[in-house]
Every structure is written in structure tokens, then in C-alpha cells.
Amino acid sequence: MIGIIGSMKIEIDGIIDRMEEKEETVISGITFAKGLVSGAETVVAICGTGKVSASVCTQTMIMKYAPDVIINTGVAGSLSENLHIGDIAISESMVQHDVDISELGYELGYLCELELVYLPVDPKAKKIMVECVEKAGVNYEIGVIASGDQFISAQAKKDAIKSNFNAIACEMEGGSIAQTCYMNQTPFCIIRAISDEANGEASIDYTIFASKAAKNAINITLEFIKKFNAENSEQE
Numbered sequence: 001m002i003g004i005i006g007s008m009k010i011e012i013d014g015i016i017d018r019m020e021e022k023e024e025t026v027i028s029g030i031t032f033a034k035g036l037v038s039g040a041e042t043v044v045a046i047c048g049t050g051k052v053s054a055s056v057c058t059q060t061m062i063m064k065y066a067p068d069v070i071i072n073t074g075v076a077g078s079l080s081e082n083l084h085i086g087d088i089a090i091s092e093s094m095v096q097h098d099v100d101i102s103e104l105g106y107e108l109g110y111l112c113e114l115e116l117v118y119l120p121v122d123p124k125a126k127k128i129m130v131e132c133v134e135k136a137g138v139n140y141e142i143g144v145i146a147s148g149d150q151f152i153s154a155q156a157k158k159d160a161i162k163s164n165f166n167a168i169a170c171e172m173e174g175g176s177i178a179q180t181c182y183m184n185q186t187p188f189c190i191i192r193a194i195s196d197e198a199n200g201e202a203s204i205d206y207t208i209f210a211s212k213a214a215k216n217a218i219n220i221t222l223e224f225i226k227k228f229n230a231e232n233s234e235q236e
């Protein structure tokens with residue numbers, strides 16, 4: 001079973017539309033749609049905006065469906081000069097840029113209980129995702145993606161996240177999906193299409209481009225579902 005999480009309807013609709021034999025279950029106000037996508041058993045959910053909603057959704061998905069892998073697809077602000085609107089960011093690892101206990105002597109983003117800052121994605125899922133992006137012929141970059149409960153639209157904040165974590169993109173859920181997966185030993189991977197450049201024009205760009213950008217990530221995620229399923233069935 002493949003788990004797919006997006007924070008908004010526009011990030012997920014293109015996958016739910018293709019689902020056959022769909023069964024919906026609502027838990028904690030979140031609808032989980034389980035069925036077949038390109039013949040692969042898949043569960044899809046819209047988690048809502050921000051890290052808390054994303055964690056509730058991820059933990060519930062893991063406990064109810066025990067997916068083999070969780071993919072978070074959606075949009076992000078670019079922190080990299082190589083990533084422009086419509087391009088794709090694939091995570092090497094995830095960080096939570098708003099976790100800050102530096103006053104107590106810890107590194108920014110340090111997760112005490114896990115004793116780390118960067119949550120690594122599953123190498124096998126990442127490899128398949130990269131193959132899917134290359135097949136789609138979309139410009140992409142692999143690197144750290146930073147999450148926090150803020151829409152980033154100020155150059156100073158953008159520069160700080162970029163230099164503190166060497167991050168290539170910012171968004172609001174992936175870091176907590178990653179942490180929840182890590183705590184449950186569930187493999188995960190994050191793919192985000194660029195909707196804006198997290199600068200002074202971000203709110204205008206986001207309004208214009210988010211839905212179109214989200215489709216780029218959805219198309220690659222659909223390809224991932226096929227490929228992951230094919231490779232997993234071969235091994236069985």
C-alpha cells in the first residue's frame with residue numbers, strides 16, 4: 001500500500017480522480033480515500049495546512065493503513081537560484097526551520113528526542129522519484145526542504161532559512177510528515193513543485209501559480225505510484 005498526503009485539495013485531486021474501487025473513511029475530520037491507482041493499492045488524504053494537521057494525518061494513516069511508503073506531494077516556495085516556478089524540489093532530507101531551542105545550546109532545528117536536525121528520506125523511494133522526474137523532463141533539484149508554520153514571503157526570512165539549513169525549498173508540512181514517519185519507521189519521500197520564490201512577490205505568485213505547479217508534482221507522483229508498485233510486485 002502506498003500512502004499519499006497533500007495539504008490542499010489542489011495538491012491531491014488529480015490522484016483521487018484516478019482512484020478506482022474507492023472507499024472513504026473519516027478520522028479526526030480527515031478523509032482517507034483508499035482504492036486502486038493504476039492498479040496499485042493506495043490511500044490518499046488531504047491533511048490541511050501546517051505541521052500539526054500533517055502529523056495527525058500521518059500518524060492516523062500509519063496506524064490505520066500501515067503503508068509501505070508515504071509520499072508528500074504539493075507546492076513549495078523556492079530558496080534556490082536553480083528552482084523557478086513549476087520546477088520540482090525532491091527532498092534529500094527534511095528540517096523544521098521553526099524548531100528553535102538554541103537558547104539552551106542546541107543547533108537550530110534540533111529534535112531532542114530523535115537527536116537529529118535533518119530527517120533523511122528513504123533512498124529507494126527517492127531513487128524512483130528521481131527517475132520519474134527525469135522521465136517527465138521537468139527541471140529539478142535534490143536537497144534539504146525546510147518546513148515551518150509560516151508562509152515565507154520576506155527576503156530576510158528566506159535568506160535565514162537558506163543559510164541556516166542550506167535548504168532549497170520551504171513549505172509547511174513535510175518536516176512533520178517526515179518526523180512522524182521516522183518515529184514509526186515508515187519510509188517517506190517528499191516532492192514539491194515550486195509555486196513562488198518565497199520573496200516579496202510570493203503571495204501574488206502563489207495565488208496565480210499554485211494550482212498549475214501542483215499538477216506537475218501530481219503527474220510525477222502518479223508515475224511514482226506505477227513504478228513503485230511494479231518494483232514492489234517484482235520482489236514479492
Ligand code: ADE
Pocket residue numbers: 075076077078150151152153170171172195196197198199202206
Ligand atoms: N508553500 C508554497 N509556497 C510557500 C512559501 N512561500 N512559504 C511556505 N510554504 C509555501
